[in-house]
Structures are given as structure tokens and as C-alpha cells.
Amino acid sequence: MYQQEPQQGNNNYYRMPEKKPKQLTLAIMSFVFSLLPVILCCCTIYPAITVFLLLLSISALIFGLISLASHKDGKGFAITGVIISVFMILSLTFSLIFLTGPLNDMLLFSEHSQEYIDDYEETKEVPEEFEKYNDPKYDWVWKSMGMSSFSEFYGDFIERYKTQNSWMLTPSESESGSSSGTTASSGEKKKTETTTRPANYGEDPITI
Numbered sequence: 001m002y003q004q005e006p007q008q009g010n011n012n013y014y015r016m017p018e019k020k021p022k023q024l025t026l027a028i029m030s031f032v033f034s035l036l037p038v039i040l041c042c043c044t045i046y047p048a049i050t051v052f053l054l055l056l057s058i059s060a061l062i063f064g065l066i067s068l069a070s071h072k073d074g075k076g077f078a079i080t081g082v083i084i085s086v087f088m089i090l091s092l093t094f095s096l097i098f099l100t101g102p103l104n105d106m107l108l109f110s111e112h113s114q115e116y117i118d119d120y121e122e123t124k125e126v127p128e129e130f131e132k133y134n135d136p137k138y139d140w141v142w143k144s145m146g147m148s149s150f151s152e153f154y155g156d157f158i159e160r161y162k163t164q165n166s167w168m169l170t171p172s173e174s175e176s177g178s179s180s181g182t183t184a185s186s187g188e189k190k191k192t193e194t195t196t197r198p199a200n201y202g203e204d205p206i207t208i
Contacts, residue, residue, distance in 0.1 A: 026067035027074025030081030033060035037088045050100075054092040060085035105130060113165070117158055126154050 037053035064082035067074065108129070109116055116127060126134065133150040147153045 023072040024074040024077065026063045026070075026072060027077035027081070030060045030064035030067060030085070031077040032081075033057070033063065034081040034084035034088065037092065038084065041088070041092070050092055050096055054089065054096070057085045057088040057092065061089065113161065117162060120155070120158050124155070126151050130154065 033056050037057050040049070041053055060081050064078040064085065067078040068082070072078075119125075119127065130150075138150060142148065142150055142153050145153065147156070
């Protein structure tokens with residue numbers, strides 16, 4: 001008889017593959033950097049801030065493309081960041097090229113609104129620094145608003161601005177003059193008015 005050899009125990013255990021930490025840094029940075037210009041672009045109109053937001057969008061685009069090219073995790077964040085950043089780059093570039101001039105003029109008017117309003121009420125003319133908008137290339141803008149020219153738009157804008165910001169504007173010279181004239185006339189009227197007080201019996205009436 002053959003002696004049966006003892007079987008050796010099976011020591012080959014099944015090992016679970018180790019989980020690698022997810023590499024989400026670039027994808028999340030792309031997503032966050034692309035959202036910041038969307039949030040901040042509605043809060044300011046200064047060209048310097050627009051340039052800063054444009055740089056943020058470019059950074060978001062670079063981070064997203066690197067994340068996708070290296071096949072890192074967070075593909076959804078990276079794709080979203082790339083799409084939003086491309087849209088913001090186009091929008092911010094357009095605003096820098098075409099809207100910087102008008103936005104600066106709006107800031108100039110708001111800083112010196114009282115002077116511009118007083119000058120227009122006195123002369124009824126557009127200031128020299130805004131005459132460039134009377135160029136025929138801007139006619140389509142005013143016609144789209146139902147107006148024939150920038151001069152008509154400027155006059156309407158002045159009236160609207162006075163109505164909406166009357167609390168922060170001082171009265172014009174004509175208005176203050178009329179109000180002072182009314183006050184003076186009312187004062188003179190008070191001076192000319194007389195009252196008669198009844199005198200005692202047998203005395204003449206007393207006029208005040």
C-alpha cells in the first residue's frame with residue numbers, strides 16, 4: 001500500500017486591489033475657476049476687473065484640458081469647467097473690445113451727474129465728450145430704442161436719471177430761483193397783509 005502524503009494547506013488568499021486616491025485637484029480647480037467669473041462679472045464693470053476675470057477663465061480652461069489629457073479623475077468637473085471657461089472667455093473678450101468705452105462713459109456721467117444735468121438744462125446740447133455717439137454707425141442702436149439720434153436718447157436719459165435719482169441731486173439754478181422767488185413773494189405778501197383789531201369802546205380801530 002502506498003502511504004498517502006499529507007496535502008499542504010492552500011495559503012493563496014484573494015487580495016482586494018488597493019484603491020488609489022482620486023486625483024480631482026485639476027478638475028475641481030477648473031470647475032471653481034470657471035464659476036468665479038460668472039459670479040463676479042455681474043458685480044463690476046471696471047475694465048481692470050474684467051481682465052482679471054478673463055485670466056481666471058483662461059486658467060480654468062488650462063486646468064480642465066490638462067486634467068482631461070492626463071486621464072485623471074473628475075472628468076465631469078473638467079468638462080464642465082472647460083465649457084464654462086470657453087463661454088466666459090468669449091464674453092469677456094467681447095466686453096473688453098466693444099463695451100469698455102461706453103462703460104467708462106457711464107461711470108464718468110455717474111461721477112459728475114450734477115454737472116452734466118445742469119449743463120444740459122442750460123444749453124440743451126450733448127457734451128463734447130459724448131458727441132462720438134452721434135456717429136451714424138450708432139444709429140441702429142438708437143433706432144432699436146425708438147429714437148432718431150443720440151441727442152434724443154441723451155435728453156430722455158437725463159430726464160429718467162433725474163426722476164430716479166432725485167434724492168441725491170441738488171435743485172438746478174432755475175428751480176432754486178423759482179423757489180426763492182416764491183418764498184420772497186410769500187414773504188412780501190405777509191408783510192402787506194394787515195389785520196385790524198377791535199379797539200375799546202370809544203377808540204379808533206388799531207391796524208397792525
